Amino acid sequence: MSEEQPVATETxxxxxTKEASTTLTDEGALIAESKKYRKRSQDAEARLAKxxxxxxxxxxxxxxxxGKFQTLYEExxxxxxxxESNADKWSKYETAKREALLESVPEGERxxxxxxxxxxxxxxxxxxxxxKANVPEVxxxxxxxxxxxxxxxxxxxxxLRDNWEAIVQNAVNKSKK
Numbered sequence: 001m002s003e004e005q006p007v008a009t010e011t012x013x014x015x016x017t018k019e020a021s022t023t024l025t026d027e028g029a030l031i032a033e034s035k036k037y038r039k040r041s042q043d044a045e046a047r048l049a050k051x052x053x054x055x056x057x058x059x060x061x062x063x064x065x066x067g068k069f070q071t072l073y074e075e076x077x078x079x080x081x082x083x084e085s086n087a088d089k090w091s092k093y094e095t096a097k098r099e100a101l102l103e104s105v106p107e108g109e110r111x112x113x114x115x116x117x118x119x120x121x122x123x124x125x126x127x128x129x130x131x132k133a134n135v136p137e138v139x140x141x142x143x144x145x146x147x148x149x150x151x152x153x154x155x156x157x158x159x160l161r162d163n164w165e166a167i168v169q170n171a172v173n174k175s176k177k
Contacts, residue, residue, distance in 0.1 A: 094118055101125045 063072050101121055102110050105128060113121055152160065152167045160167070 097122075104129055 105113055105125055
């Protein structure tokens with residue numbers, strides 16, 4: 001009877017291990033499959049974009065062969081108008097942003113920064129405006145705000161021990177006044 005019980009325990013522990021390993025394997029397989037499908041869809045999208053550009057070039061060449069320069073001219077004219085409107089919007093934005101950036105800089109530095117390219121001007125003004133003045137450190141002062149201690153006669157011995165320096169300093173300050 002004593003032999004039957006350990007055999008049963010071993011069987012149960014083996015089954016538990018197999019289930020845990022299959023769950024991990026299933027997750028790994030699902031991740032690998034997901035990556036495979038994503039790569040396949042990205043390849044298909046790239047191939048579609050390439051084929052669309054080839055189709056547009058082929059149609060343009062066909063129109064040139066047929067002598068339909070009027071339609072080609074109209075297509076190019078429409079494309080140029082949209083590009084011009086985008087260029088105008090960008091130049092207006094850039095000048096407005098440049099003026100705003102120069103306004104945020106002290107007057108003495110505006111002339112020297114006005115000739116910089118837009119990206120450089122933006123970087124420099126962000127650096128200038130983000131600089132914070134450091135408070136000079138004084139020996140003996142803590143950076144943490146002081147919390148009110150209250151009456152030291154009512155403090156517990158642990159609080160007295162922790163705040164002893166502040167209590168003494170407070171007494172010295174009161175005696176100087």
